[in-house]
Amino acid sequence: MSPLDHIFSNVLQVQTEDDLRKEMVAFAKRIGFDYVTILCAVGQVNGEHKQFALNNYPETWDANNPENLKRDPIVAKLKSLRARPTPVLWGPELYQATDTMDLWESASAHGFHSGIATPILTTPHKRVLVGLSRDKALDNDLRVVQHQVGELCLFTSFAQLVVDRIFDLDRLIPSLTRRELECLQWTVEGKTAGEVAIILSMSERTANFHLQNAMKKLGAANKYQAAMRAAQYGLL
Incomplete structure (x- = not known):
């Protein structure tokens, strides 16, 4: 102590x-x-x-x-x-x-x-x-x-x-998975879903799946708004 x-x-x-x-x-x-x-x-x-x-x-x-x-x-x-x-x-x-x-x-x-x-x-x-x-x-x-x-x-x-x-x-803070946070982090860096997929070694469909889940949890209209809200919550 x-x-x-x-x-x-x-x-x-x-x-x-x-x-x-x-x-x-x-x-x-x-x-x-x-x-x-x-x-x-x-x-x-x-x-x-x-x-x-x-x-x-x-x-x-x-x-x-x-x-x-x-x-x-x-x-x-x-x-x-x-x-x-x-x-x-x-x-x-x-x-x-x-x-x-x-x-x-x-x-x-x-x-x-x-x-x-x-x-x-x-x-x-x-x-x-x-x-x-x-x-x-x-x-x-x-x-x-x-x-x-x-x-x-x-x-x-x-x-x-x-x-x-x-x-x-x-x-009161939304709980996001590691993959959802990774996808949002690369979105903040300006990467497209296709580029995120390559970086994280997954399909573009899977990247979009994680982004959609993050948008739903954060009540966001798009992935950019989701990334902004995640940052505001201190998650990124």
Whole structure:
């Protein structure tokens, strides 16, 4: 076990959602925050996203109000950073700058004054977010905030492994055979079905058979779209 594994050994040993929530809350309180959430979004073949969330938010707070989420500057900030996941520090200043102070006032009334959100892009089709919030402003000492961000990034990396296991997220990813993946990989390289057949020592009919199967599993209209989706899922 590495030194980092030892630090988060309790997290790595979690087996249930309830236990994970307990570890999340304990971690948040240890570094000075009241509330914590883990959100995982997984892209599916049909283009939709399935989400899993755990948090210790008060029951009076509707965290998933669709109208609020459309306007929330934290959500907008995270989307703008999708290609390069970066921690986001937030507080009333962010809401004031985006003319959404009504959202912050509503959240603040439930104890959400300021916080940190750390997204992790695990694969092109899967994203994990851990958010911390509390009922007061972030520390004025930048060194304290930097330490909290560093702790949160580490915790998120370890918690993501547990989230994958508990929710069995990989079941949402299409399962392709080795031959199907090989045919798609050569398709990405610009090879025709005939050329793929020669490279892989099979008939062109067999190559097309594998490509058709891959298209069906990935819900793709053609082999090029299938190859693109396979790449997005991190299969190629």
